[in-house]
Amino acid sequence: MKDNPIRNRARALAWNRAHPERRAEIQAKYDAKRPPRVRTPEQAARNNAAALSRYHELRHAAILAYGGRCACCSEVEYDFLQLDHVNNDGGQHREEITGCRGTSGTKYMQWLRDNGYPPILQVLCANCHLAKSSGRTCPHKR
Numbered sequence: 843m844k845d846n847p848i849r850n851r852a853r854a855l856a857w858n859r860a861h862p863e864r865r866a867e868i869q870a871k872y873d874a875k876r877p878p879r880v881r882t883p884e885q886a887a888r889n890n891a892a893a894l895s896r897y898h899e900l901r902h903a904a905i906l907a908y909g910g911r912c913a914c915c916s917e918v919e920y921d922f923l924q925l926d927h928v929n930n931d932g933g934q935h936r937e938e939i940t941g942c943r944g945t946s947g948t949k950y951m952q953w954l955r956d957n958g959y960p961p962i963l964q965v966l967c968a969n970c971h972l973a974k975s976s977g978r979t980c981p982h983k984r
């Protein structure tokens with residue numbers, strides 16, 4: 843009879859449940875033979891640094907594509923600049939693109955680039971962005 847992988851898996855799971863100590867022994871032997879899968883702190887730092895620099899490359903390109911300065915007060919300091927959804931629908935749009943409502947990550951920046959930086963965003967500095975997000979008129983425009 844041909845092995846049925848699904849039935850074998852069910853049988854293995856049942857056996858594991860019936861013999862938890864034996865199972866732990868087998869797992870321990872297996873783990874001892876296998877090289878650890880965790881990254882060293884150095885590897886993790888390298889990967890994180892690479893990912894962060896990739897993100898900022900894309901973010902910088904996006905900021906420049908959207909004018910490179912605050913649409914309200916003309917601030918040009920990169921570290922102060924943020925991307926603002928003109929219609930305040932950022933969370934919804936991010937969720938559509940990346941499956942996550944949170945802050946704009948690399949995936950979102952890639953999407954913007956690949957879609958020719960659609961005019962749904964503008965650059966605002968953190969101050970003007972905060973004033974706008976609070977639903978009020980920026981003090982610069984009062």
Ligand SMILES: [Zn+2]
Binds near residue numbers: 969970
């Ligand atoms: Zn501003």
Ligand SMILES: [Zn+2]
Binds near residue numbers: 914969970981982983
């Ligand atoms: Zn402003």
